[in-house]
Amino acid sequence: MLGLGVDRLQADINRLLTSLFHQGVLDEQFLQLQQLQDETSPNFVYDVINIYFDESEKLLRNLRLLLMDREFSDYKKIGLHLNQLVGSSSSIGARRVRNVCVAFRSASELSNRPGCLRGLEVVEHEYHYLKNMMHELFQLEQQRILAAGVRYPM
Amino acid sequence: MEKGFSPVGLRVLVVDDDPTWLKILEKMLKKCSYEVTTCGLARDALKLLRERKDGYDIVISDVNMPDMDGFKLLEHVGLELDLPVIMMSVDGETSRVMKGVQHGACDYLLKPIRMKELKIIWQHVLRKKLQEVRDIEGCYEGAADWITRNDEAHFLGGGEDVSFGKKRKDFDFEKKLLQDESDPSSSKKARVVWSFELHQKFVNAVNQIGCDHKAGPKKILDLMNVPWLTRENVASHLQKYRLYLSRLEKGKELKCYSGGAKNMDSSLKDAEVNSGHQSPGKSSYAFSGGNSLLHKATETDPNPLASASVSDPNTDVHMPPKAKKTRIGFDPPLSSSAFDSLLPWSDVPEALESKPPILYDNSFLQQQPLPSQSSYASNSAPSLMEEEMKPSYETPVGGTCVNTEFLMPQDKSPTVTLQDLDLSAPSAISCMKLQDFSLNVTNNTESILRSLNWELPESHHSGSLDTDLDLSWLQGERFLANTGLLQFQDYSSSPSLLSELPPHLWFGNERLPEPDEYSFMVDQGLFIS
Numbered sequence: 001m002l003g004l005g006v007d008r009l010q011a012d013i014n015r016l017l018t019s020l021f022h023q024g025v026l027d028e029q030f031l032q033l034q035q036l037q038d039e040t041s042p043n044f045v046y047d048v049i050n051i052y053f054d055e056s057e058k059l060l061r062n063l064r065l066l067l068m069d070r071e072f073s074d075y076k077k078i079g080l081h082l083n084q085l086v087g088s089s090s091s092i093g094a095r096r097v098r099n100v101c102v103a104f105r106s107a108s109e110l111s112n113r114p115g116c117l118r119g120l121e122v123v124e125h126e127y128h129y130l131k132n133m134m135h136e137l138f139q140l141e142q143q144r145i146l147a148a149g150v151r152y153p154m
Numbered sequence: 155m156e157k158g159f160s161p162v163g164l165r166v167l168v169v170d171d172d173p174t175w176l177k178i179l180e181k182m183l184k185k186c187s188y189e190v191t192t193c194g195l196a197r198d199a200l201k202l203l204r205e206r207k208d209g210y211d212i213v214i215s216d217v218n219m220p221d222m223d224g225f226k227l228l229e230h231v232g233l234e235l236d237l238p239v240i241m242m243s244v245d246g247e248t249s250r251v252m253k254g255v256q257h258g259a260c261d262y263l264l265k266p267i268r269m270k271e272l273k274i275i276w277q278h279v280l281r282k283k284l285q286e287v288r289d290i291e292g293c294y295e296g297a298a299d300w301i302t303r304n305d306e307a308h309f310l311g312g313g314e315d316v317s318f319g320k321k322r323k324d325f326d327f328e329k330k331l332l333q334d335e336s337d338p339s340s341s342k343k344a345r346v347v348w349s350f351e352l353h354q355k356f357v358n359a360v361n362q363i364g365c366d367h368k369a370g371p372k373k374i375l376d377l378m379n380v381p382w383l384t385r386e387n388v389a390s391h392l393q394k395y396r397l398y399l400s401r402l403e404k405g406k407e408l409k410c411y412s413g414g415a416k417n418m419d420s421s422l423k424d425a426e427v428n429s430g431h432q433s434p435g436k437s438s439y440a441f442s443g444g445n446s447l448l449h450k451a452t453e454t455d456p457n458p459l460a461s462a463s464v465s466d467p468n469t470d471v472h473m474p475p476k477a478k479k480t481r482i483g484f485d486p487p488l489s490s491s492a493f494d495s496l497l498p499w500s501d502v503p504e505a506l507e508s509k510p511p512i513l514y515d516n517s518f519l520q521q522q523p524l525p526s527q528s529s530y531a532s533n534s535a536p537s538l539m540e541e542e543m544k545p546s547y548e549t550p551v552g553g554t555c556v557n558t559e560f561l562m563p564q565d566k567s568p569t570v571t572l573q574d575l576d577l578s579a580p581s582a583i584s585c586m587k588l589q590d591f592s593l594n595v596t597n598n599t600e601s602i603l604r605s606l607n608w609e610l611p612e613s614h615h616s617g618s619l620d621t622d623l624d625l626s627w628l629q630g631e632r633f634l635a636n637t638g639l640l641q642f643q644d645y646s647s648s649p650s651l652l653s654e655l656p657p658h659l660w661f662g663n664e665r666l667p668e669p670d671e672y673s674f675m676v677d678q679g680l681f682i683s
Contacts, residue, residue, distance in 0.1 A: 029266045032268070032269070033178070038185075040184075041181065047177065051173050051177055055172070055173060055174060084171075084172060087175065087216075087218075087265060088175065091175045091266060
């Protein structure tokens with residue numbers, strides 16, 4: 001019997017993705033990413049998402065440092081960081097993260113410090129949720145590949 | 155186009171500070187079979203470009219970059235290297251887009267970017283190359299005619315064989331020669347580029363004065379309040395505007411236009427046209443559907459005309475782009491509705507300074523951004539704006555009744571006649587010539603592509619391009635390509651009569667009548683003799 005596990009895993013993957021789309025965590029740009037993956041770059045999605053995570057965490061760290069500073073006043077810098085976050089989030093289809101970044105950006109444009117702090121919290125929350133989901137997705141994917149590689153003797 | 159035609163190996167340089175996007179774009183472009191180089195910093199990009207001047211065909215750059223403003227990079231690339239540059243951004247705000255266009259961008263893509271947008275970037279490269287070729291051709295043509303007229307056959311042999319591969323620097327050298335040889339008594343006039351804003355001011359001034367017969371250049375100039383503009387500039391512009399208006403009147407009566415237009419519909423990608431008009435869509439919304447964004451930017455309401463104009467431009471058939479020393483007859487005027495939807499309105503006639511009548515297979519005919527022709531249209535507007543920036547239009551001294559002269563050297567009939575004749579040459583002719591045109595376009599496209607050393611990914615038989623190649627854009631290409639022919643400024647000397655080219659000749663009716671066509675036209679009473 002060939003990998004019954006494969007089908008089950010595939011179903012789990014599909015279910016997870018559907019749920020993420022439904023919640024608006026991901027959008028069709030993510031599908032584009034999946035379509036770009038092929039034999040020449042079999043780990044494309046995984047690679048891109050990891051680059052995204054690295055970059056985003058740097059930006060989030062900077063944002064937190066800026067806002068935590070008592071003498072903070074550089075809203076423009078916050079805006080710049082947020083633009084970058086918005087840009088990269090849109091690149092992988094991280095719709096919800098992108099949206100909360102935009103909201104955060106509005107607060108920064110108004111030089112609203114408490115608003116910014118709140119905004120940052122929301123962004124961090126959404127980001128971590130996305131990251132966890134992506135990890136789960138990759139794990140399922142990996143298991144599926146392993147399962148597909150298994151041949152049961154007939 | 156579904157199965158798009160895409161030249162293999164197009165060398166693209168992508169500049170973006172966002173590593174995620176860089177990776178994604180690299181992959182997308184590789185999937186288009188392009189040769190991709192990525193760069194995270196603008197200054198690195200410039201370095202790469204300068205090191206290998208001919209190393210890249212096109213540059214795609216993000217607008218927001220830490221070390222250098224994307225617009226600055228755009229300027230550098232445009233000025234130093236004359237490569238087509240596409241801007242990208244998450245921000246689709248109108249003013250940003252306009253800024254991009256003003257700085258010379260070929261296109262402005264909105265992130266997230268789709269594959270289909272990247273698939274068509276080769277069109278920008280081709281268009282630019284065609285422009286260059288036309289410049290060279292036109293220059294030679296003009297030179298040849300000039301020689302003929304001045305009996306100096308030694309200057310350029312023949313002048314009809316122009317190899318597409320001619321390098322730009324050679325061309326410049328020749329151009330300079332021609333310049334030196336030109337009539338010493340010519341005075342260089344300041345160039346006026348009639349940008350859309352300028353034209354709007356002009357129109358507002360005219361409308362304010364009321365009946366345009368009473369509107370004199372002086373009054374208009376005063377109302378416009380543009381310090382650097384001269385009365386002469388306004389005068390010549392006014393004349394063209396009047397011609398345009400009167401053509402508009404007559405154009406509305408003609409049913410032929412719509413008849414002709416329908417023939418062309420099939421070659422249009424209607425879907426894209428429609429989508430372009432309804433909603434710009436996320437990416438490249440600046441230009442997709444041609445005018446939507448521009449319309450927003452300028453708050454005009456072209457929509458009722460937009461769909462009409464979509465098909466109209468296509469009714470104009472162009473003659474094959476061969477260098478010819480033939481007369482320019484007059485081309486079936488582009489439907490006036492097309493004109494309306496044409497924004498930015500840049501005056502064409504720069505090229506016209508040529509030693510009179512003849513030639514330039516209509517190169518001087520400025521092509522207005524065709525509202526949309528499959529995905530190509532999205533590129534036409536930007537290129538047009540791009541041209542605007544180059545000082546190219548030279549306003550001659552006072553412009554009375556110059557229109558006729560470019561037609562035939564001996565032709566002295568009044569402008570009015572010309573117009574009447576014009577309008578009686580409906581797109582019916584275009585339709586008939588369409589067949590010839592398509593074949594010619596095919597041949598020419600292929601030779602151009604071959605000279606560019608692009609592999610055509612699909613094998614094609616017996617010399618004709620694969621049917622997948624959507625030629626409709628190329629027709630538009632022809633239109634636009636001729637826009638580029640604004641380089642004729644150096645060409646000339648005497649206040650060019652050709653600058654007073656009537657508007658109907660501007661909009662891509664670049665048909666050079668063939669000898670056989672002459673007789674046809676004569677029969678139809680289209681000839682001014």
